Amino acid sequence: xxxxxxxxxxxxxxxxxxxxxxxxxxxxxxxxxxxxxxxxxxxxxxxxxxxxxxxxxxxxxxxxxxxxxxxxxxxxxxxxxxxxxxxxxxxxxxxxxxxxxxxxxxxxxxxxxxxxxxxxxxxxxxxxxxxxxxxxxxxxxxxxxxxxxxxxxxxxxxxxxxxxxxxxxxxxxxxxxxxxxxxxxxxxxxxxxxxxxxxxxxxxxxxxxxxxxxxxxxxxxxxxxxxxxxxxxxxxxxxxxxxxxxxxxxxxxxxxxxxxxxxxxxxxxxxxxxxxxxxxxxxxxxxxxxx
Amino acid sequence: xxxxxxxxxxxxxxxxxxxxxxxxxxxxxxxxxxxxxxxxxxxxxxxxxxxxxxxxxxxxxxxxxxxxxxxxxxxxxxxxxxxxxxxxxxxxxxxxxxxxxxxxxxxxxxxxxxxxxxxxxxxxxxxxxxxxxxxxxxxxxxxxxxxxxxxxxxxxxxxxxxxxxxxxxxxxxxxxxxxxxxxxxxxxxxxxxxxxxxxxxxxxxxxxxxxxxxxxxxxxxxxxxxxxxxxxxxxxxxxxxxxxxxxxxxxxxxxxxxxxxxxxxxxxxxxxxxxxxxxxxxxxxxxxxxxxxxxxxxxxxxxxxxxxxxxxxxxxxxxxxxxxxxxxxxxxxxxxxxxxxxxxxxxxxxxxxxxxxxxxxxxxx
Numbered sequence: 001x002x003x004x005x006x007x008x009x010x011x012x013x014x015x016x017x018x019x020x021x022x023x024x025x026x027x028x029x030x031x032x033x034x035x036x037x038x039x040x041x042x043x044x045x046x047x048x049x050x051x052x053x054x055x056x057x058x059x060x061x062x063x064x065x066x067x068x069x070x071x072x073x074x075x076x077x078x079x080x081x082x083x084x085x086x087x088x089x090x091x092x093x094x095x096x097x098x099x100x101x102x103x104x105x106x107x108x109x110x111x112x113x114x115x116x117x118x119x120x121x122x123x124x125x126x127x128x129x130x131x132x133x134x135x136x137x138x139x140x141x142x143x144x145x146x147x148x149x150x151x152x153x154x155x156x157x158x159x160x161x162x163x164x165x166x167x168x169x170x171x172x173x174x175x176x177x178x179x180x181x182x183x184x185x186x187x188x189x190x191x192x193x194x195x196x197x198x199x200x201x202x203x204x205x206x207x208x209x210x211x212x213x214x215x216x217x218x219x220x221x222x223x224x225x226x227x228x229x230x231x232x233x234x235x236x237x238x239x240x241x242x243x244x245x246x247x248x249x250x251x252x253x254x255x256x257x258x259x260x261x262x263x264x265x266x267x268x269x270x271x272x273x274x275x276x277x278x279x280x281x282x283x284x285x286x287x288x289x290x291x
Numbered sequence: 292x293x294x295x296x297x298x299x300x301x302x303x304x305x306x307x308x309x310x311x312x313x314x315x316x317x318x319x320x321x322x323x324x325x326x327x328x329x330x331x332x333x334x335x336x337x338x339x340x341x342x343x344x345x346x347x348x349x350x351x352x353x354x355x356x357x358x359x360x361x362x363x364x365x366x367x368x369x370x371x372x373x374x375x376x377x378x379x380x381x382x383x384x385x386x387x388x389x390x391x392x393x394x395x396x397x398x399x400x401x402x403x404x405x406x407x408x409x410x411x412x413x414x415x416x417x418x419x420x421x422x423x424x425x426x427x428x429x430x431x432x433x434x435x436x437x438x439x440x441x442x443x444x445x446x447x448x449x450x451x452x453x454x455x456x457x458x459x460x461x462x463x464x465x466x467x468x469x470x471x472x473x474x475x476x477x478x479x480x481x482x483x484x485x486x487x488x489x490x491x492x493x494x495x496x497x498x499x500x501x502x503x504x505x506x507x508x509x510x511x512x513x514x515x516x517x518x519x520x521x522x523x524x525x526x527x528x529x530x531x532x533x534x535x536x537x538x539x540x541x542x543x544x545x546x547x548x549x550x551x552x553x554x555x556x557x558x559x560x561x562x563x564x565x566x567x568x569x570x571x572x573x574x575x576x577x578x579x580x581x582x583x584x585x586x587x588x589x590x591x592x593x594x595x596x597x598x599x600x601x602x603x604x605x606x607x608x609x610x611x612x613x614x615x616x617x618x619x620x621x622x623x624x625x626x627x628x629x630x631x632x633x634x635x636x637x638x639x640x641x642x643x644x645x646x647x648x649x650x651x652x653x654x655x656x
Contacts, residue, residue, distance in 0.1 A: 034414050087615045093413050094361050095614055098556050101549055102610040109604030216600075223425070223545070230418055265429045268422040275419050276407045 005136055006252045012142035012211070014248020015149035019204035020225035021232065021240040022156075023197040028234045029173045030193040033085065033096045037104035038201055039222015044107050045073045045202025046209040046218070047115050050122045062125050070202045077198025081191045104219060111216040119213035126210055145207040152203060153241060160237075169193060227271040233282055242282070246270070304485045323470060327463040335462050341574035342469045343530045348554050348566030349473075349480055350523030355552065356561040357484070358516040359496030360409070361417040364424030365551050368521040370431060370543035371397040372528025377444045378437060386449045390472075390529045397525025402518030409513045424548050431540040443539025446532045458534055469530055476523055480563055483519070492516050496561075550603075553610050559622025568621040572609070577602045618645070 020042055027035045035041075051057045052065035060068070084103070088095050129140035160166040172179040172186045180186050208214060208221070224247060232243030247267045254263035274282060295308060307313040327335055347369055354360050375393035380386060408419050431438050438444065449456040449468070456464045483489040491512045494502040503509045532538060550573065558569025580602055617624055623643075631638045 084611070084615070088618075091618070094355075094417075095618065097361065097363075097414065097417055098553065099611060099614045102553065102607040102614070105603055105607035106611065109600050109607065112600050112604075220545075223421070226418060227422065230415070234414075262429075262433070265426050268425050272419060272422050272426075275411060275415060275422075279411050279415060 001135055002256075006256060007249060008136065008138050008142065010249035010252045011245065012139075012145045012248070013251065014245035015145045016204050016208050016211075016244075017225045017228045017247050018241040018244025019149060019152065019200055019207075020222060021229040021244045022153075022237060023200045023204075024226065024229040025232070025234060025237055025240040026193055026197045026200070028229075029237070030169060031089075031173075031190050032093070034093065034100070034234075035197065036097060036100040036222070036226075037107060037219075038197065039225060040104040040107040040111075040219035041073065041077065041198055041201040042205040042208065042222065043214060043216060043219040044076075044111055044205070045069055045198070046122065046205030046214050047111055047120075048072050049202065049206045050115075050120055050209060050214075054120075054123050062123075066202075066206050069206070070199045073198040073202040074195040077201075078191045078195040080198075081194035085194075086187070104222070108216045108219055115216070117215055117217075119215045120209070121213045122206065122209035124210040139211070141207070141210045145211070148203060148207060149241075152200070156237065165189075165192065224267055227267045230271050231274050231282060239282060306481065306485070320474070327466055332462050335466055336458070337574060337578060339458075339462070339466045339469050339534060341570045342466075342473050343527055343534055344551075344554065344574055345567045345570035346469075346473050346476060346530065347524050347527035347551055348558065348570050349476060349563065350520045350525075350527065351551050351555050352558075352561075352563065352566045353480065353483075353492070353523065354516055354520035355555055356565065357489070357496060358492040358513065358520075360513065360516065361413075361552070362420040362517075362520075362548075363417045363545075363552060364420035364422075364427075364548050365520075365524050366543040366545065366547035367420075367424040367427035368397045368401055368524040369528040369531065369547065369551075370427060370540070371400055371521075372525030373532035373538060373543075374431070374438055374444065374528075375525070376529035377446050377532050380447050381444075385451075387451050390526060393529045394522045394526035397528065398518045398522030401521025401525075402514050405514045405517035409510065409517065421545065421548070424543075424545050428540050428544065431543075439539065441539060443537060443542075444532075445537045446535070449533060458536060465533070469534075472526060472530060476526065477563060480523075484563075488512070488515070550606075553606065557606075557610055557613050557620050559620030559625075560618075562622045564625070565620055565622045568625075572621070573606065576606055580605065 020038055023038045023041070024035060027033055027038075046069075049066050049069035052060045052068050053062055058065070080103070085096070085099070088099060124141065126140035126144050131138045131140065131143055158166075160170060168179065168184040169189055169192070171182065172184055172189045176186055179189075205214070208218070225244065228243035228247045229240050230243070231246055232239030232241070247270070250266050250270060251263070254266035258266070295302075297303065302308075307316065326338060330338065347365065350368070351362065351365050354362055354365075372393045375396045376389050379389035379392055384392065404423065408416065408423070411419055432440055434440075448460070449465075451468075454464070455461070456468055458465050484493075491502065491507045494505065494507055495509055495512055495516075499509055502512075531542075535542065554569035554573045555566060556569070557572055558567065559565030613620055619626070627643055630642065
């Protein structure tokens, strides 16, 4: 019983990590840029949602408020790619790493100036409610997080396999030049991918802020989501989600069964082991070059 | 306008290009030597801080700028050096042995870690080192009997041949101590770059495939580079311990690693000067902001409250600007200015234009 309860708690957290990791992987798959600012984008999305929804600020109803935050984040991420990251397109990966880390710092700083450094909580319709099955208890916000992740994953799957834009995204990630020759506006596609990642980050942020509190340094959670993405392998969307779930589920178990202090190392230790054993992640998508 | 005639191959790897260059560096060194007599103790402390950080930057520069391996976890080796130094001194080892031993320990640890980690390339390497740094933070807390856990350690004063050196008691002596270490390491670094080993590092940075086809054992040289880099950083950690007086695991958070890397990038990748420039920016930014704020208040009468994280924010903005508009950092800009004057009427606008580059995918092997 206790095991299942721990599993349920981990599942919800894992979904949030998975969504942030999904954002990493989306961008990496499309443009081979690693967006270290994804965690900070999550924080910013949550802060925006909080501004629209909370009664101290605008006090909109929950759903329109969150949708507005998603739209704003989409536009911001689109602009970020179009006006900042486009400049260093084709530069070594290293430049992108530093640039996105720096952008993350800037986002964190701006959020600190606007919203202060006190932990804030998002007012949401799930608070205080819980589901009971048998002897198991599950917070309503946890259930919402899991449901939301399932819906989003399904939606993304359909988007990538059925829509024209989704297929052209796949094409540009597989071979830039060939996609360009086929008349796909590769640059535009990249910016749209960034917008999508921003929207995903907002959803993850909203769920995170419903479950607990956020402050500008919450963005550092991105590092944990990073571990998730690495465990899954950077090139694979289902892998990212699986990695997120692994990290999310391992955490409560490590907290329960390992000595205090060792538990927080667990996700990173798993990640290191995965990196050393299978350097491209558990769900690698590497193509051997034929000469 | 100055012309350097090359009459032998040796000219290319001379320590100083000509006597004028030597004179400039000698003048710089003399100016730094004279600093304790000009600056008051507060500013001398800041300069010492800059020196220590340039030492750490030199370590990272060797790895990132000259071998092309990105590490996001160098704070871990800073920590290794700092803890090892203090632990050795507490066990009765004299400082003059403890500091090099701490650096050496850090270097050996780095080289051992490097063996499995260096199988990774590019982005995965950066992530793995980052994970190592995070794990190190926790290990420090867990290893409480040696490291003092959350409370941390207090640094005992330094004693060299009966001469007591303390950061607050005798800041001038501490400054000279740091300067001596930094000068020695810089000289070592410069000579390393002139040697076959250093050129092997650069070859690996530019192309691993061509380096190995020229007979360079890539794995060995990468490990060596990681080890030397961690050695430098460990030395910096030892000095930092004495500078801070007391420290715990929170001194060496992941942010410190990131800051170190940013420092190297702002300074200018692939140049010894870059490490110093970056450290100057990072070390002198907080006092500069304070001074500017006071000036602003005096000018307008509006009292500006201190904004937390302002210096990091400003630094990040500076960094973004550099990556977008001057990827070679401050040193790159300095090179352009110097070239402009050296070949005075002949400077053309496109002399430093960057080559067009294309994305080299890491998914194909």
